[in-house]
Amino acid sequence: MRVLVTGGASGLGAALVARYADRGDQVLSADLETQRVVEPVESRRLDVTSEDDWEAARAWVAAEWGGLDLLVNNAGVAGGGRIDRCSLEDWQWIIDVNLLGVVRGTRAFVPMMKAQGSGRIVNTASLAGLVHPPGMGSYNAVKAAVVAFSETASHELAPYGVGCTAVCPSYFRTNLMSSMRGGDKGLAQIVTQLVERSPISADDIAAAVVAGVDEGLDLVVPDEPARSAYALKSSDPAAYTAQMRHMADGLKEQP
Numbered sequence: 001m002r003v004l005v006t007g008g009a010s011g012l013g014a015a016l017v018a019r020y021a022d023r024g025d026q027v028l029s030a031d032l033e034t035q036r037v038v039e040p041v042e043s044r045r046l047d048v049t050s051e052d053d054w055e056a057a058r059a060w061v062a063a064e065w066g067g068l069d070l071l072v073n074n075a076g077v078a079g080g081g082r083i084d085r086c087s088l089e090d091w092q093w094i095i096d097v098n099l100l101g102v103v104r105g106t107r108a109f110v111p112m113m114k115a116q117g118s119g120r121i122v123n124t125a126s127l128a129g130l131v132h133p134p135g136m137g138s139y140n141a142v143k144a145a146v147v148a149f150s151e152t153a154s155h156e157l158a159p160y161g162v163g164c165t166a167v168c169p170s171y172f173r174t175n176l177m178s179s180m181r182g183g184d185k186g187l188a189q190i191v192t193q194l195v196e197r198s199p200i201s202a203d204d205i206a207a208a209v210v211a212g213v214d215e216g217l218d219l220v221v222p223d224e225p226a227r228s229a230y231a232l233k234s235s236d237p238a239a240y241t242a243q244m245r246h247m248a249d250g251l252k253e254q255p
Helices: 013-021 053-062 088-116 137-160 185-196 202-215 222-233 237-251
Strands: 004-005 026-031 040-045 070-074 119-124 163-167
Touching: 004 013, 004 053, 004 088, 013 070, 013 088, 013 163, 013 202, 013 237, 026 053, 040 053, 040 088, 070 088, 088 119, 088 137, 119 137, 137 163, 222 237
Parallel strands: 004 026, 004 070, 026 040, 070 119, 119 163
Antiparallel strands: none
16 A cells, blocks of 8 residues: 655654554655655655645655555644634644645645545544634644544545545644644643643554554544543533533633
8 A cells, every 4th residue: 555644753643654664555754854764664855834845745656656545644733722822823823734734635635546546535633623622722623624624525535436534532642742832831731741641652543543544434533532532522511511611610720
């Protein structure tokens, strides 16, 4: 299988690159920083906010592989903050990377996949795309948009033999918080602790993602905390709301 993973130099992206390479797939790891790799992994620089970079990646895939079986739109950044502390500049930044990066990648490779009559697009969203805790308005909004865009794509592309999967993990250990920006230091401290204390690794999530993609799922909720939170919202809205309001009360104590 021919696989392109964005954000492939670290975190979940690197874990996915390793998983696919270990089973013998051809893999292109695309990231802002190129990295040393070994066969069957290729590496190239790709800024997901650059249409020129996406076109260059598409041209490379066409020339070297003649097609693509799996596009993993995984690159992303951390953001958020309480409504009155998250600037419009930070909103625009996270939309450009986390949402429009996915849109650009999908648009770059959909014509190729339609023409070959096969392929799958995997978009890394988040549990934040399904449940929406306080203090995370911008991150929740873009990840919910990625989920909605992925569902739309799964319906629209199905007649062409092309699938689309949204991936929605909860907190897991990764270097994502190194990209965090914004003026809400209290919220950033809380989220950083949740990431650092999580018992779930990037490889745990990658294993579940690969299995779900192989199964052809349109939505992968890869870990038990994420599945429990999503189930609570669906099955007991009152309890879910109470939990979110309790979290909001806790934010009042943060500077």
